[in-house]
Amino acid sequence: MNRILIHILFIVIVLGCGLLIGINNIPGEWYQSLAKPSFNPPNWIFAPVWSALYVIIGFVGARTLLNHRDTTAMRFWVAQMIFNFAWSPLFFGFREIALALIVIVALLISIVGFIIVSRKQDDLSALLFVPYLAWVAFATLLNTSIFLMN
Structure with missing residues (x-):
């Protein structure tokens, strides 16, 4: 299979699954009612x-x-x-803050x-995951704060 096609396929599948999960787990009234830290970003x-990260x-x-x-690395x-x-x-659907x-x-x-x-085999892939790491580190702090505040 063509390498470009495989890249496109991976991007479409990851982005599509991410969007599907997001659409089916929209923050609702329950999430709005939770106490959140001052650094909680707006929902929009x-x-x-996440769309950019999924690409x-x-x-x-x-x-x-x-x-x-x-x-x-693949594992x-x-x-x-x-x-x-x-x-x-887990977080939005089952409202399991601790498990999330x-x-x-x-x-x-x-x-x-x-x-x-x-980093040992593909510096570009390692580097491309740094913004993802930063965002998930922030999301972990946010999840922790919400857990502690509720």
């Missing part, structure tokens, strides 16, 4: 940030599959996708793991 910011995640996933299929990439896609249903916190910490660890192992 999440969709464009990056899909691109990196395709690179990793094509160039380093049977590696720890970390798959793990972070599982944790990523599990968080919204455990999952987002696992997500953060898997992103760090991916960056560490990828």
Whole structure:
């Protein structure tokens, strides 16, 4: 299969799954009623940030599959996708703030793991995951704060 097509396919699948999960787990009245820290961003910011990150995640996933299929980096990439896609249903759907916190910490660890192992074989993929790491670190702080405040 053409490498460009694989990149496009990965991006479409990751972005599509992310958007589908987001549409089915919209912050509603329950979320609005929660006490939140002063640094909680407005709700409108999440969709464009996650959309951009999902494009990056899909691109990196395709690179990793094509160039380093049977590696720890690929396993970390798959793990972070599982944790990523599990968080919204747990937090917004099931309203499990504590369980979502455990999952987002696992997500953060898997992103760090991916960056560490990828630096040895694919500097670009490791570098592209840095904004994702920053956003998930912020989201982890936000999840922790909401957990402690509620």
